[in-house]
Amino acid sequence: MYWMCASRPSVSVVPEAVEMQHGSARIVLLRILGDLVHPTSKPVPTTALLTVLSDAGFGTHAARQAISRCARMGVLTGEKDGRSTRWLLTQAGKDLVIDGNDRARQLGTQPGQWNGRWLMLAVSVPHERRVIRQKLYRTLSWVGCGTPVPGIWITAHSDRRGRISTALQRFGLDQTAVSFIGEASGIGLSDAQLVSQAWDLDAVSRSYRAATSLFDAAPEPVSGADAVRLLLHVDEVLQKLVAEDPWLPSELCPDWTGRQDATRLLSYRDSLLVPARTYWDTLLRR
Numbered sequence: 001m002y003w004m005c006a007s008r009p010s011v012s013v014v015p016e017a018v019e020m021q022h023g024s025a026r027i028v029l030l031r032i033l034g035d036l037v038h039p040t041s042k043p044v045p046t047t048a049l050l051t052v053l054s055d056a057g058f059g060t061h062a063a064r065q066a067i068s069r070c071a072r073m074g075v076l077t078g079e080k081d082g083r084s085t086r087w088l089l090t091q092a093g094k095d096l097v098i099d100g101n102d103r104a105r106q107l108g109t110q111p112g113q114w115n116g117r118w119l120m121l122a123v124s125v126p127h128e129r130r131v132i133r134q135k136l137y138r139t140l141s142w143v144g145c146g147t148p149v150p151g152i153w154i155t156a157h158s159d160r161r162g163r164i165s166t167a168l169q170r171f172g173l174d175q176t177a178v179s180f181i182g183e184a185s186g187i188g189l190s191d192a193q194l195v196s197q198a199w200d201l202d203a204v205s206r207s208y209r210a211a212t213s214l215f216d217a218a219p220e221p222v223s224g225a226d227a228v229r230l231l232l233h234v235d236e237v238l239q240k241l242v243a244e245d246p247w248l249p250s251e252l253c254p255d256w257t258g259r260q261d262a263t264r265l266l267s268y269r270d271s272l273l274v275p276a277r278t279y280w281d282t283l284l285r286r
Helices: 025-037 046-055 060-072 091-106 127-142 158-170 191-198 201-216 224-244 258-284
Strands: 076-081 084-089 118-123 146-149 152-155 177-182
Touching: 025 046, 025 060, 025 084, 025 091, 025 224, 025 258, 046 060, 046 084, 046 224, 046 258, 060 076, 084 091, 091 224, 091 258, 118 158, 127 158, 127 224, 146 191, 152 158, 158 177, 201 224, 201 258, 224 258
Parallel strands: none
Antiparallel strands: 076 084, 118 152, 118 177, 146 152
């Protein structure tokens, strides 16, 4: 199979520090689906996906594998168009990319007033199932949990208990977990101590500052494949920050300034969406 690659400038305008895409082709494809495919809700040809993945630095084989894997995951469904295939997001795929986009955008907003209640989770992973431990930890971090003491996870967002319950069921750990919702009782660690031991907010601030400094060095304006590459890199950074930033209410971190840096980063991402989607539209018209 042969496809036309997008034309590229002989000298890239993207700074060297942000030119290289990181992560697997499948992860980058999921970002493409969220940024470019989902907003139109139209079937997209394989060639367009291959072109953008090529722009992101992936070869044909890796790109095709990524599309196939997303289809097997139930994220994409294909429909034949003559000898070619066009792809649509399934409902599960839409839910996945909407959740990722919503969680990223949430970083630039202030949580509502805190009710003073923590969700506390104690979960034991049997030794023979230790391979899932890191997957569980990543999932809990993604929903804003931290560990003030070994074996105990907490989040200030008790409304996320449904997501945590679903994750425990998926990993088969719902029968080895105990959870409570309530206030710190005054025995042991205070709210402030729970925050300082569960999360390193100074490190989160450094991550935000590093990200804003990195993208401040990027040229403006950008267009075409360069806009897509930068957008995907911002997405990668935001995905990591979602796992780092517990999105604490201001009552728990009154002097923390990371929220302003998150707003700057999201504003920069918004500025890239228009040229990236314009480029995507040109690929769909080929």
